[in-house]
Amino acid sequence: QKEVEQNSGPLSVPEGAIASLNCTYSDRGSQSFFWYRQYSGKSPELIMFIYSNGDKEDGRFTAQLNKASQYVSLLIRDSQPSDSATYLCAVNHEGTGGFKTIFGAGTRLFVKA
Amino acid sequence: ETGVTQTPRHLVMGMTNKKSLKCEQHLGHNAMYWYKQSAKKPLELMFVYSLEERVENNSVPSRFSPECPNSSHLFLHLHTLQPEDSALYLCASSQALTSGSVHEQYFGPGTRLTVT
Numbered sequence: 001q002k003e004v005e006q007n008s009g010p011l012s013v014p015e016g017a018i019a020s021l022n023c024t025y026s027d028r029g030s031q032s033f034f035w036y037r038q039y040s041g042k043s044p045e046l047i048m049f050i051y052s053n054g055d056k057e058d059g060r061f062t063a064q065l066n067k068a069s070q071y072v073s074l075l076i077r078d079s080q081p082s083d084s085a086t087y088l089c090a091v092n093h094e095g096t097g098g099f100k101t102i103f104g105a106g107t108r109l110f111v112k113a
Numbered sequence: 114e115t116g117v118t119q120t121p122r123h124l125v126m127g128m129t130n131k132k133s134l135k136c137e138q139h140l141g142h143n144a145m146y147w148y149k150q151s152a153k154k155p156l157e158l159m160f161v162y163s164l165e166e167r168v169e170n171n172s173v174p175s176r177f178s179p180e181c182p183n184s185s186h187l188f189l190h191l192h193t194l195q196p197e198d199s200a201l202y203l204c205a206s207s208q209a210l211t212s213g214s215v216h217e218q219y220f221g222p223g224t225r226l227t228v229t
Contacts, residue, residue: 044220
């Protein structure tokens with residue numbers, strides 16, 4: 001089982017729709033969760049982080065965390081063609097084994113104009 | 114300069130060469146990271162420094178050698194690389210790794226490395 005799992009996509013949505021991106025993780029002790037956007041040929045850009053169960057909203061983006069079910073999701077409202085990119089989920093864990101950040105392989109999103 | 118910068122942006126080297134990648138952060142952070150991103154594979158964390166001390170080394174081959182002389186600079190020294198080491202090498206920075214903090218990471222533009 002992969003430590004951080006994402007559907008590779010591509011996820012295709014029409015302009016103006018809600019895009020829903022999901023991520024599951026295996027380490028129940030994981031503490032903080034991140035969504036990055038990566039355009040082709042560019043480096044990852046932080047969109048949001050979340051560390052408490054529930055929803056966190058920032059503009060058109062909402063992150064949702066459910067630690068009991070070990071999943072985190074990202075909703076993009078009013079999707080725009082400029083949102084077309086690969087979205088990376090990342091999970092931080094700190095403990096007696098040290099610090100680690102595990103990235104998922106990413107979900108490619110395509111927003112059709 | 115703002116954010117996280119990396120030099121060079123592109124590097125082609127032979128398997129017998131020695132080269133170094135440089136990263137500099139202008140965000141006032143105290144932790145720095147090296148990642149490797151290969152085609153169709155997740156980002157792999159290679160090294161982490163917090164307050165200039167290495168806190169993580171994820172079983173990286175010894176042909177990769179990190180150096181963190183201060184909290185703003187991070188180097189990755191390369192020697193005797195293999196063609197499979199060709200990848201995008203990304204540097205990131207965050208606040209120091211103290212318990213209870215979130216540590217969101219900010220990435221540099223990366224160095225595209227090709228080993229011939």
